[in-house]
Amino acid sequence: MHIKRTSASFLFFALLVSACTQPMPARESAPSVVTMAAPTAAPVTEATPTDTASAGVSLPTPTPVSDVLAVTPDQVRLRLEPVFEGFQLPVFLTHAGDGSGRSFVVEKTGKIWVIDGGAVQPIPFLDVSDKITTAGNEQGLLGMAFAPNFAASGHFFVNYTDRQGTTVVERYTVSDNDRNLADPQSAFTVITVAQPASNHNAGMLDFGPDGYLYVPLGDGGAANDRFGHGQNPDTLLAKILRLDVTSDPTQPYLIPADNPFVNADWNGRPVRDEVWAIGLRNPWRTSFDRVTGDFWIADVGQNQIEEVNVVRPGAPGGYNFGWPIMEGLSCFNTANCDQSGLMLPVIDYRHVGGNCSVTGGYVYRGSAFPQWNGIYFYGDYCSGRIWALAPDGSGGWSNAEVLDSNLTLSSFGEDEVGELYALDYGSGVIYRLTAEQSD
Numbered sequence: 001m002h003i004k005r006t007s008a009s010f011l012f013f014a015l016l017v018s019a020c021t022q023p024m025p026a027r028e029s030a031p032s033v034v035t036m037a038a039p040t041a042a043p044v045t046e047a048t049p050t051d052t053a054s055a056g057v058s059l060p061t062p063t064p065v066s067d068v069l070a071v072t073p074d075q076v077r078l079r080l081e082p083v084f085e086g087f088q089l090p091v092f093l094t095h096a097g098d099g100s101g102r103s104f105v106v107e108k109t110g111k112i113w114v115i116d117g118g119a120v121q122p123i124p125f126l127d128v129s130d131k132i133t134t135a136g137n138e139q140g141l142l143g144m145a146f147a148p149n150f151a152a153s154g155h156f157f158v159n160y161t162d163r164q165g166t167t168v169v170e171r172y173t174v175s176d177n178d179r180n181l182a183d184p185q186s187a188f189t190v191i192t193v194a195q196p197a198s199n200h201n202a203g204m205l206d207f208g209p210d211g212y213l214y215v216p217l218g219d220g221g222a223a224n225d226r227f228g229h230g231q232n233p234d235t236l237l238a239k240i241l242r243l244d245v246t247s248d249p250t251q252p253y254l255i256p257a258d259n260p261f262v263n264a265d266w267n268g269r270p271v272r273d274e275v276w277a278i279g280l281r282n283p284w285r286t287s288f289d290r291v292t293g294d295f296w297i298a299d300v301g302q303n304q305i306e307e308v309n310v311v312r313p314g315a316p317g318g319y320n321f322g323w324p325i326m327e328g329l330s331c332f333n334t335a336n337c338d339q340s341g342l343m344l345p346v347i348d349y350r351h352v353g354g355n356c357s358v359t360g361g362y363v364y365r366g367s368a369f370p371q372w373n374g375i376y377f378y379g380d381y382c383s384g385r386i387w388a389l390a391p392d393g394s395g396g397w398s399n400a401e402v403l404d405s406n407l408t409l410s411s412f413g414e415d416e417v418g419e420l421y422a423l424d425y426g427s428g429v430i431y432r433l434t435a436e437q438s439d
Contacts, residue, residue, distance in 0.1 A: 142203025
């Protein structure tokens with residue numbers, strides 16, 4: 001199958017796009033299983049990462065784990081196998097963690113579809129189309145997460161921009177009569193955050209190994225941190241929030257007692273108790289390694305540089321990821337910048353060869369390709385390139401480009417058994433990451 005690169009009209013979270021995405025035709029049927037042949041993989045080439053750590057600033061070191069890498073990132077041979085098609089602007093795929101083996105696909109236009117037993121169900125799991133706005137390229141239904149106790153509580157959470165452009169995190173409950181349908185009347189607002197512009201809404205939701213909900217938020221949009229939120233402790237924007245949403249279902253959320261700013265300030269100024277980290281520009285996709293607990297944060301850059309950050313498991317939070325002091329590992333709009341106290345990324349890359357916006361992924365923990373165990377896959381939305389990143393065995397990191405896919409790569413996804421997927425925003429096709437067979 002030849003995969004054609006889509007036009008720039010689909011760059012809904014790309015850095016400088018301002019035109020609205022044209023609406024797609026209404027779909028008369030549910031998405032379906034793909035029957036076309038698998039694509040041919042592009043040649044594998046090594047990436048050329050940009051500068052490493054600046055002098056005097058330490059970067060996180062990989063967490064020692066019991067598994068030893070079977071292959072290094074530059075030895076990964078990757079291809080994409082199309083498995084489902086017909087989605088309308090897909091932006092996320094996840095699972096319920098309830099032993100059912102189901103996957104759930106989020107469409108930016110407001111619907112969530114269930115893949116059960118290898119088939120896309122004919123009725124949406126949830127439809128919030130009447131609640132959202134997609135007027136801006138980065139607005140809409142953007143993410144979802146299932147509560148760790150979903151099998152017992154039936155609770156899951158979604159992140160969308162409402163008709164006023166406000167970020168809304170909402171809780172829903174699955175239907176008592178059908179596990180593949182949510183109860184639309186169960187909507188319960190967890191938190192709302194006003195957005196001064198239509199872009200940089202982030203949209204991811206993650207439950208950490210600690211059972212708390214992590215909510216990444218962008219800097220409020222426009223460009224160049226126009227609203228000054230990046231280093232402002234008085235706002236929830238440009239932050240990662242950490243919320244207890246399971247202990248008391250009657251409350252929107254509780255503040256975990258060990259949140260970093262509950263009993264501390266930052267540079268003599270109080271910080272909102274919900275905040276776990278500051279200094280993010282647009283952390284579109286994040287993930288937790290299901291084995292080590294490492295927290296991966298891919299933050300979309302401004303004009304030149306994209307970045308990937310890693311936070312060690314059990315870390316206390318309170319980190320400053322540097323925006324807008326830094327863009328990636330480089331000073332932003334200044335030759336001199338104070339990097340003291342900043343958490344810098346483990347890798348960054350530049351806007352060359354069509355790159356424009358990082359799409360964070362997952363550490364592979366499936367069983368189909370054990371040689372990939374411990375390798376983090378991420379990509380670029382515009383170019384469709386996919387990279388592999390892993391500890392290099394000497395306290396640093398090894399990074400390599402493993403596929404030039406030409407997808408409009410809106411998101412990666414992880415199913416219940418740890419297999420990984422790539423979502424093509426433009427064509428509506430979902431691909432499984434598979435290994436290229438040797439001759």
